[in-house]
Amino acid sequence: MGEAKRKFEAYSQTYMKLNNKNFNATSPVSVDYTFFSDLFNLEKSYSQDNVIMFRRNSHQLRKFHVTKTTMQLMIAVSRCFNTEGTLTGCSVHRLYKLMSDEYEDPCSKEQFYAEIHKFIELGILSVSQDGIVETWKLTPHKRDTGRFVLFSPLVFTKAFTDLPAAAQKLYMYIVSRNGERVGAEFKINLEKGSWVYTLTHKTRPVQIRELLTSLCKLEPVAGKPLLLGSAVEKDAFGQWSLRCTLNPAYLVKHTEGVKYRMVPHVKVPYSKTVSRLRMLFFQHKIGDIEQLDNGLVFLDLVRLLNGAGIKTLRFAVVRIKEMFLSFGLTYDVVTALESELRDRTYVTYMEVLKETGAQEYLGVNEEEYADTRPLQFFRAIKDKFTVSQFRKVCVAAVPLLRDRFGKQMSPTDPYYSYRKIRPGLPMPDEIFYLEDFLIELTAAIDKKETIAS
Numbered sequence: 001m002g003e004a005k006r007k008f009e010a011y012s013q014t015y016m017k018l019n020n021k022n023f024n025a026t027s028p029v030s031v032d033y034t035f036f037s038d039l040f041n042l043e044k045s046y047s048q049d050n051v052i053m054f055r056r057n058s059h060q061l062r063k064f065h066v067t068k069t070t071m072q073l074m075i076a077v078s079r080c081f082n083t084e085g086t087l088t089g090c091s092v093h094r095l096y097k098l099m100s101d102e103y104e105d106p107c108s109k110e111q112f113y114a115e116i117h118k119f120i121e122l123g124i125l126s127v128s129q130d131g132i133v134e135t136w137k138l139t140p141h142k143r144d145t146g147r148f149v150l151f152s153p154l155v156f157t158k159a160f161t162d163l164p165a166a167a168q169k170l171y172m173y174i175v176s177r178n179g180e181r182v183g184a185e186f187k188i189n190l191e192k193g194s195w196v197y198t199l200t201h202k203t204r205p206v207q208i209r210e211l212l213t214s215l216c217k218l219e220p221v222a223g224k225p226l227l228l229g230s231a232v233e234k235d236a237f238g239q240w241s242l243r244c245t246l247n248p249a250y251l252v253k254h255t256e257g258v259k260y261r262m263v264p265h266v267k268v269p270y271s272k273t274v275s276r277l278r279m280l281f282f283q284h285k286i287g288d289i290e291q292l293d294n295g296l297v298f299l300d301l302v303r304l305l306n307g308a309g310i311k312t313l314r315f316a317v318v319r320i321k322e323m324f325l326s327f328g329l330t331y332d333v334v335t336a337l338e339s340e341l342r343d344r345t346y347v348t349y350m351e352v353l354k355e356t357g358a359q360e361y362l363g364v365n366e367e368e369y370a371d372t373r374p375l376q377f378f379r380a381i382k383d384k385f386t387v388s389q390f391r392k393v394c395v396a397a398v399p400l401l402r403d404r405f406g407k408q409m410s411p412t413d414p415y416y417s418y419r420k421i422r423p424g425l426p427m428p429d430e431i432f433y434l435e436d437f438l439i440e441l442t443a444a445i446d447k448k449e450t451i452a453s
Contacts, residue, residue: 010182010248010249010251010253011248011249011251011252011253012249013152013153013154013220013221013224013249013250014027014028014152014153014252014253015027015028015153016152016153016154016157016220016221018102018104018153018156018157019104019158020101020102020103020104020156021100021101021102022101022102025153026102026153026156027153027260028150028151028152028153028252028260029075029078029079029150029151029153029155029260030078030148030149030150030260030261031074031075031078031148031149031150031151032078032085032138032140032147032148033147033148033149033176034140034147035074035077035078035085035124035138035140036074036149036172036176037176038124038140039066039070039074039124039140040066040169040172040173040199042063042064042065042066042122043064043065043066043198043199043201044064044198045064046062046064046065046198046201048064049062049063049064049065050062050063052118052121059110059111059114061114061115061118063118063121063122066165066169066199067115067165068107068161068165068168069107069111069112069114069115070115070118071155071165071168071169071172072099072103072106072107072112072161073099073112073115073116073119075099075151075155075156076095076096076098076099076102077125077138078261079098079099079102079260079261079262080095080098080099080261080262080263080264081136081138081261081263082261082263083261085137085138086135086136086137086138087135087136087263087264088133088134088135088136088266088296088299089133089134089135089265089266089267089268089295089299090134090136090264090266090267091134091267092112092113092116093109094264094267096109096112096113098262098264099112102156103156103161104156104157104158104161105158105161105162123139124138124139124140125137125138125139126139130303131306132268132269132271132299132302132303132306133266133267133268133269133299149172149175149176150252150253150254150260151172151175151252152250152251152252154220154226154250155172157220159218159219159220160218160220163214163215163218164211164214166199166200166201166202166211167200167211167214167215169199169200170196170199170200170208170211170212170215171215171226173196173199174186174244174246175246175251178246178251180251180252180253180254182248182251183245183248184245185243185244185245186242186243186244186245186246187241187242187243188241188242189239189240189241189242190205190208190232190240190241190242191239191240196208196242205232205234205240206232208232208242209230209232212227212230212231212232212242212244213230215227215230215244216229216230220250221249224247224249224250225247226246226247226250227244227245227246227247228245228246228247229244229245230242230243230244230245231243231244263294264294265291265294265295266294266295266296266298266299267295268295268298268299268302271302271306273302273305273306273307273308273313274302276310276313277298277301277302277305277313277317278290280313280314280317281317284317284318284321286317286320286321286324289301289320289324289329292329297333297334300334301316301320301333301334301337304334304337304338304341311347312341312344312347315347315350315351316337316341318354319333319336319337319340319350319374320333320337323336323337339375340374340375340378343378343382345382345387346375346378346382348387349378349381349382349387349390350374350378352387352390352391352394353377353394355391356391356394356395356398357394357398358394358397358398358401358434358438360401360407361401361405361432361434362374362377362434377434377435380433380435381435381438381439384439384442385438385442389442390438393438393441393442393445394438396441396445397437397438397441400441401437405432
């Protein structure tokens with residue numbers, strides 16, 4: 001293939017329409033380099049390895065050996081785990097289903113489950129349970145290295161998975177070393193103890209030549225072999241070496257912003273809290289919250305509110321709606337709500353504020369701090385009033401506030417509502433604090449009652 005044609009065809013198979021369950025073309029997959037190298041380095045301990053039964057009534061596996069199933073699990077983990085190397089609210093069965101949907105000829109469920117147990121035994125995967133869902137963690141994932149390997153969708157094809165495991169490993173290793181270089185010849189010496197021999201469990205150059213031949217013969221797309229050429233030869237000094245050139249059609253060039261992962265939506269198991277939250281979200285027309293960040297926001301809310309009574313849940317949903325309407329869907333409602341709920345009496349005081357109508361004046365002239373105002377207000381008044389005293393002073397304050405400011409329509413945008421309701425009045429110069437107003441009003445009422453008596 002000429003240089004011009006080689007460059008023209010480079011990256012042409014970045015997306016491939018395969019005989020799998022994907023409706024659209026299958027995209028390339030990004031594998032964290034630390035994960036990739038740690039996994040392949042298991043082969044260094046192969047000679048001291050023994051077969052182990054990782055699951056009861058399952059087939060035996062070598063602990064320090066990369067098999068075809070190992071590589072399929074590596075690809076599945078890389079596809080479904082997020083950029084932090086974690087996966088939340090996804091069972092092993094569901095992970096297998098997601099993997100099998102992409103592979104033309106996936107491994108069996110039993111093989112997949114056994115391999116999962118092997119990864120856990122090796123410390124590559126860990127799983128934690130918080131009482132609601134499981135969270136999987138990829139231990140060797142090191143995002144700060146910034147290194148990853150991009151594999152063409154050809155790794156999902158039956159033609160590729162039918163290759164011997166040694167050939168698959170050799171091809172993946174060559175791709176990881178080649179990067180995005182087009183037309184570059186890959187070369188590695190085959191001296192005794194060479195990494196290629198360790199990785200493939202071969203001992204002679206002729207065996208490596210057979211693996212390369214199988215890769216040259218494979219054409220995922222008709223007329224386009226995996227390798228454009230290969231050789232295993234001895235140089236003038238008697239040193240054997242492997243040389244080959246990857247077909248640039250199957251290389252993947254990283255493009256900023258392209259997503260190579262398909263992180264599944266968190267599946268939160270049914271509970272009374274989940275049912276009530278969904279009902280309240282529907283009533284308040286904010287059901288879309290359940291879809292935010294692949295369901296992680298909803299999961300965090302369930303964790304926070306799990307076991308709470310319906311009164312607390314109602315308050316929480318109203319506050320969630322208020323925060324999203326005021327600050328948008330990217331606002332961290334979970335952290336804000338957790339802070340508000342830390343003291344359970346907060347809920348009671350805030351409900352009194354709403355019932356009496358005094359809440360409409362909580363954020364007057366406080367646009368910049370409207371998100372923290374409710375908690376700030378509560379901390380200022382919680383030691384000044386009992387609940388009954390607080391209700392009494394709020395009832396007394398509302399007529400005075402309405403006369404002074406008009407009907408406050410939006411606590412987060414008081415100036416707009418102020419002009420709209422009372423356009424003839426000047427804007428107040430000083431910041432108004434509702435807590436100070438209520439405390440002063442209480443003092444005035446007490447003084448009046450004392451004089452009257």
